[in-house]
Amino acid sequence: MASGTRRPSMADVAARAGVSYQTVSRVLNEPDIVRESTRTRVLAAIQELGYTRNRAARALKTTRSSLIGMLSDGSALFGPTETTTAIETAARRAGYSVLLTTVGAEDPTGHEIGAELVGSGADGILVVAAHEGMVPAVAAVARSTPVVAVSALPPRIPGIEGVGVDQRLGAHMVIEHLARTGARSVVHAAGPPDWFDARARREGFEQAISAHDLDGAVLGPGDWTPRSGYDLTRQLIREGLPEAIFAANDMMAVGVLHALHEQGLRIPEDVAVVGYDNTLGAEYQVPSLTTVAQPFAELGRLALERLLCLLDEKELPAGTPRTLPPRLVVRRSTRPERTH
Secondary structure, three states, rough: OOOOOOOHHHHHHHHHHHOHHHHHHHHHHOOOHHHHHHHHHHHHHHHHHHHOOHHHHHHHHHHOOOOEEEEEEEOHHHHHHHHHHHHHHHHHOOOEEEEEEEEEOOOOOOOHHHHHHOOOOEEEEEEEEHHHHHHHHHHHOOOOEEEEEOOOOOOOOOOOOEEEEEEHHHHHHHHHHOOOOOOEEEEEEEOOOOOOOOOOOHHHHHHHHOOOOOOOEEOOOOOHHHHHHHHHHHHHHHHHOOOOEEEEEEHHHHHHHHHHHOOOOOOOOOEEEOOOOOOOOOHOOOOOEEEEOOOEEEEEEEEHHHHHHHHHHOOOOOOOOOOOEEEOOOOOOOOOOOOO
């Protein structure tokens, strides 16, 4: 910043817009109660001056920092990345900023990382990509700060709320679709068992297999990567292929497809393949991949709404779900469903 310059204040905004300091405050904190023409004038002044809120000063006045902590494992996987982006978008719209901190699966400093988030002034914590390795960090913050875990099976820790996508339902949708195509044997290439969503998908698979009286088996676990899907499928090729393979995520499904192509097997005529997540590019696999789409944008909004309700000590509005339904996306890697 050049010598002699200073950060514009709310008083500067008020002077530029020709309104009172209190009106500027209302526009920033309760915009709906300000007349539209006045609100437009204040927002224009904010933009012209480049005004930004002084978070430290606001925290002193309100005891709120308007800062949300987000705890992740740093994964580049599609699901956690999309969820993180959705939460950040929802937080900005609600007037909050997000402080992202990562903790590894076996990070011995997990307790300290959680404490650092609280010490940074975060009003509450959202946990993304929840798995067993994150439990120490989550447990450390849950004693003193509202925590919401974005997971189908949130950690069983006192004080932690959970929101998520119904992963069991997603697995049920897959098996019901495969049963309607005439498949009688299905193998689930499972994800890592320490991930709560992977556990829920496996549980849903096992329940649906039993309900439809299919020949089912679980193989793995894999580690979410194409390589693990490839290796598990090579094992199946040696031991005997089922009529369909349900991979725990789309990346593993990519490895499944590659291993089958190597052997000259036809998809879906010889083996049907289903993934999970509807990742970018799933429709461009050969053949295009049948998969399960998750409502990540809606999930981000729901997670933030739940956390803000905890901060305000309010219940969720009546009718607000705690889990969201996924959606089956049928493409050419599975056979057409039978009509009779």
